[in-house]
Amino acid sequence: MTLTPPGASTRLRVVSVVAAAALLAAVAVTYTVRAVHRAEPIASRSEFALDPGHLYFRSTQAGAGRVARLSASGTGPRTPGGPSCERFYAAGGTALCLLRRPGIPPKSYAVVLDERLREKRRVALTGIPNRARVSASGRMLSWTMFTTGDSYAGGDSSFSTRTSILDTRTGYLVKNMEEIPLTIDGRRYHSPDVNYWGVTFARDDNRFYATVSTKGRTYLVQGDMRKWSARALRENVECPSLSPDNTRLAFKKRVRGGTKDPWRLYVLDLRTMREQPLAERHSVDDQAAWLDNDTLAYALPAREGGRKQDIWTARADGTGTPELRVRGASSPAQVR
Amino acid sequence: MYLATTDAVATAKDKKKGKGAGEGGNAGKGDGRKGKGRGRVTGPVLALGAVSLVTDISSEMVAAILPLYFVLGLGLSPLAFGFLDGLYNGATAFVRLLGGYAADRGGRHKLVAGSGYLLSALSRLGLLLAGGATAGIGAAIAADRLGKGVRTAPRDALISLSSPPDGLGRAFGVHRAMDTTGALLGPLAAFALLWVTADAYDAVFVVSFCFGLFGVLLLVAFVPGRGALPTAPATAPASRPRKALTLLRVPAFRRVCAAAALLGAATVGDAFLYLLLQRRLDFAESWFPLLPLGTAAVYLLLAVPVGRLADRVGRRGPFLAGHGALLAAYVLLLLPTGGRTLLVGVLLALGVFYAATDGVLMALATPCLPEGRRASGMAVLQTGQALSRLLAAAGFGAAWTLWGIGAALTCAALALTVALAGGAVLLRSTEGTPQTTAPALAPTPVPEEPHAPPEKPHAPPEGTP
Numbered sequence: 001m002t003l004t005p006p007g008a009s010t011r012l013r014v015v016s017v018v019a020a021a022a023l024l025a026a027v028a029v030t031y032t033v034r035a036v037h038r039a040e041p042i043a044s045r046s047e048f049a050l051d052p053g054h055l056y057f058r059s060t061q062a063g064a065g066r067v068a069r070l071s072a073s074g075t076g077p078r079t080p081g082g083p084s085c086e087r088f089y090a091a092g093g094t095a096l097c098l099l100r101r102p103g104i105p106p107k108s109y110a111v112v113l114d115e116r117l118r119e120k121r122r123v124a125l126t127g128i129p130n131r132a133r134v135s136a137s138g139r140m141l142s143w144t145m146f147t148t149g150d151s152y153a154g155g156d157s158s159f160s161t162r163t164s165i166l167d168t169r170t171g172y173l174v175k176n177m178e179e180i181p182l183t184i185d186g187r188r189y190h191s192p193d194v195n196y197w198g199v200t201f202a203r204d205d206n207r208f209y210a211t212v213s214t215k216g217r218t219y220l221v222q223g224d225m226r227k228w229s230a231r232a233l234r235e236n237v238e239c240p241s242l243s244p245d246n247t248r249l250a251f252k253k254r255v256r257g258g259t260k261d262p263w264r265l266y267v268l269d270l271r272t273m274r275e276q277p278l279a280e281r282h283s284v285d286d287q288a289a290w291l292d293n294d295t296l297a298y299a300l301p302a303r304e305g306g307r308k309q310d311i312w313t314a315r316a317d318g319t320g321t322p323e324l325r326v327r328g329a330s331s332p333a334q335v336r
Numbered sequence: 337m338y339l340a341t342t343d344a345v346a347t348a349k350d351k352k353k354g355k356g357a358g359e360g361g362n363a364g365k366g367d368g369r370k371g372k373g374r375g376r377v378t379g380p381v382l383a384l385g386a387v388s389l390v391t392d393i394s395s396e397m398v399a400a401i402l403p404l405y406f407v408l409g410l411g412l413s414p415l416a417f418g419f420l421d422g423l424y425n426g427a428t429a430f431v432r433l434l435g436g437y438a439a440d441r442g443g444r445h446k447l448v449a450g451s452g453y454l455l456s457a458l459s460r461l462g463l464l465l466a467g468g469a470t471a472g473i474g475a476a477i478a479a480d481r482l483g484k485g486v487r488t489a490p491r492d493a494l495i496s497l498s499s500p501p502d503g504l505g506r507a508f509g510v511h512r513a514m515d516t517t518g519a520l521l522g523p524l525a526a527f528a529l530l531w532v533t534a535d536a537y538d539a540v541f542v543v544s545f546c547f548g549l550f551g552v553l554l555l556v557a558f559v560p561g562r563g564a565l566p567t568a569p570a571t572a573p574a575s576r577p578r579k580a581l582t583l584l585r586v587p588a589f590r591r592v593c594a595a596a597a598l599l600g601a602a603t604v605g606d607a608f609l610y611l612l613l614q615r616r617l618d619f620a621e622s623w624f625p626l627l628p629l630g631t632a633a634v635y636l637l638l639a640v641p642v643g644r645l646a647d648r649v650g651r652r653g654p655f656l657a658g659h660g661a662l663l664a665a666y667v668l669l670l671l672p673t674g675g676r677t678l679l680v681g682v683l684l685a686l687g688v689f690y691a692a693t694d695g696v697l698m699a700l701a702t703p704c705l706p707e708g709r710r711a712s713g714m715a716v717l718q719t720g721q722a723l724s725r726l727l728a729a730a731g732f733g734a735a736w737t738l739w740g741i742g743a744a745l746t747c748a749a750l751a752l753t754v755a756l757a758g759g760a761v762l763l764r765s766t767e768g769t770p771q772t773t774a775p776a777l778a779p780t781p782v783p784e785e786p787h788a789p790p791e792k793p794h795a796p797p798e799g800t801p
Binding site: 013024025028105128259299308330 | 529
């Protein structure tokens with residue numbers, strides 16, 4: 001390599017490196033300053049409440065990073081100005097907002113909001129906010145955080161999840177549900193590598209469904225809060241979501257190995273235990289939300305690329321074609 | 337940083353003048369400006385250290401925020417990222433061998449290492465341009481890993497080629513200390529950036545790219561190329577990459593490789609140990625990310641002193657003792673001690689383990705390798721160690737699942753004890769051979785060569801593997 005001619009004097013080299021460093025520093029600083037100007041302020045107050053007949057979501061358009069809403073009919077203007085959340089869900093007069101406060105190290109919180117979207121309780125957590133659900137009555141809350149080891153000294157980059165369950169009536173909080181007695185194929189199962197995520201509660205606020213992963217496999221589990229037990233129902237299912245009438249379960253199912261378009265949305269009829277794929281043919285990496293007994297909403301990466309997401313809807317019976325519902329939005333929650 | 341690099345140039349020039357051994361005794365303080373030989377780290381080593389420092393800031397910045405970017409920025413689950421990462425980690429083993437071989441061909445260490453650094457720097461732009469496209473992100477991560485795999489062996493070969501034989505431990509110690517400093521600063525810089533920009537991941541990518549490119553520039557400007565290396569490799573290296581493995585015919589090198597692989601196969605990954613610590617101590621999870629920081633801090637502080645010690649008493653002792661420290665960490669976790677003793681003890685032991693083994697192993701292997709094939713040899717050694725550690729992690733995970741934590745850890749401790757005994761036997765006669773080639777640099781007072789009877793701190797060798 002003769003990029004540095006042997007004759008180049010030390011002074012010349014020092015001067016050129018210092019000059020290059022100055023240029024690079026200028027680029028870095030300029031870009032950062034512009035990013036600071038672009039940043040949206042973090043808000044904890046909301047300019048609207050949880051009113052029935054509205055679709056709530058996290059917006060990446062006007063008021064990026066904050067919750068916004070639309071009337072359920074989809075007509076009318078979009079109202080920005082909700083609380084700042086990374087993940088949002090609401091039902092039965094209770095909202096759950098997962099947020100992250102930057103810093104060193106950054107901190108995460110699960111914030112419980114009342115029907116006027118005012119803060120009621122805040123739980124400090126570690127990890128990256130990922131799934132959030134509120135039971136239909138508003139009593140049972142559950143959320144999932146991804147945690148990851150840092151790689152300072154060559155650690156591996158495996159991810160694990162921490163899923164919490166909060167009973168807002170008693171205030172009882174299960175910070176990490178991994179110790180729940182689990183049954184797979186009729187036998188008690190023990191393994192240090194179990195990870196739960198994506199909990200959805202039934203109307204009785206006791207039965208719930210979730211994903212558990214262990215040894216590279218994922219299972220759909222049905223759980224019981226009072227008995228504090230869980231059993232696997234079927235394999236290869238993630239992020240369940242129970243329909244309002246509690247008869248069907250929507251979930252994403254792995255249809256391909258690897259990372260290219262691995263998932264597809266399915267609906268499982270709990271009476272017949274038959275699966276039906278949705279008309280959506282894109283890979284969906286989201287916990288779908290039921291807008292009503294016939295319609296599911298979910299986020300997909302925006303067509304135009306970039307880091308935007310759009311909310312799409314599809315019919316739960318697998319017919320029809322998917323429809324773009326809200327641009328620049330994620331975390332849909334229909335308040336009935 | 338400028339200080340370090342200008343200093344590097346000064347030393348590099350100093351080296352050409354080739355002053356005699358002179359004031360050998362006062363090697364202790366690093367600021368002895370005119371110090372030479374054993375007491376001094378050469379300019380190229382400092383330059384390479386600076387390159388690694390800057391590059392590690394760049395790469396750890398991205399590594400620290402990539403999960404966040406995936407989940408919060410893109411709305412994807414990070415499992416896909418974990419999958420990609422595992423895949424590429426396997427691929428780097430092969431790339432590393434290629435990089436070592438390419439560097440040895442015609443002594444193009446600087447070119448090969450530089451390409452690796454440049455590729456990793458450019459991968460940040462790839463992340464920026466990929467937007468949300470998973471395929472693009474996958475390609476960028478692959479480019480980063482590729483660059484890392486390619487550059488490691490040529491860089492270590494450069495360090496060994498630019499250092500006096502009796503100062504290798506110290507040279508690698510200085511390099512690893514600077515490297516770790518960068519690894520500590522990177523995440524801090526990234527989180528600070530996210531803080532002020534309210535999660536502008538693209539700003540982190542751009543700043544990381546600037547650091548990466550600066551590292552490449554430092555390398556181009558201050559690391560000597562082919563012509564300036566102390567000894568241009570005259571002998572034509574083997575004609576095919578596969579021939580790198582013929583280095584294993586060198587008995588001394590074969591023993592070092594065998595010892596490294598044997599000990600590596602009993603090395604449980606630190607992620608497991610941190611997890612065990614957390615289960616035992618049950619502290620708040622928000623402290624969890626700080627555990628590796630503690631280890632890195634110990635490593636950073638001890639890398640240079642341990643390297644110097646290795647130069648003085650021979651590298652075999654510290655290398656084995658480092659694994660002894662790892663064994664101590666296992667035992668601490670098995671004992672019923674708790675609280676602060678356990679926490680501090682384990683982090684300290686892990687830090688000592690890294691300080692006494694990472695750079696020291698390279699210093700240990702250097703004298704066994706002909707100068708013209710050093711990068712290939714280091715690649716073989718590092719790949720062997722990495723593969724055996726992979727095996728150890730898989731085995732430990734399986735043992736944990738099958739028999740529970742306590743039993744798995746007991747197995748690991750027993751395996752490490754046996755491996756230590758085996759390693760002691762294997763490394764018995766490796767050292768001593770190289771020092772005969774040491775030029776007149778060596779100062780008279782302290783040449784304590786490890787010709788002393790091989791003392792065995794551990795159980796008698798009941799069978800070489």
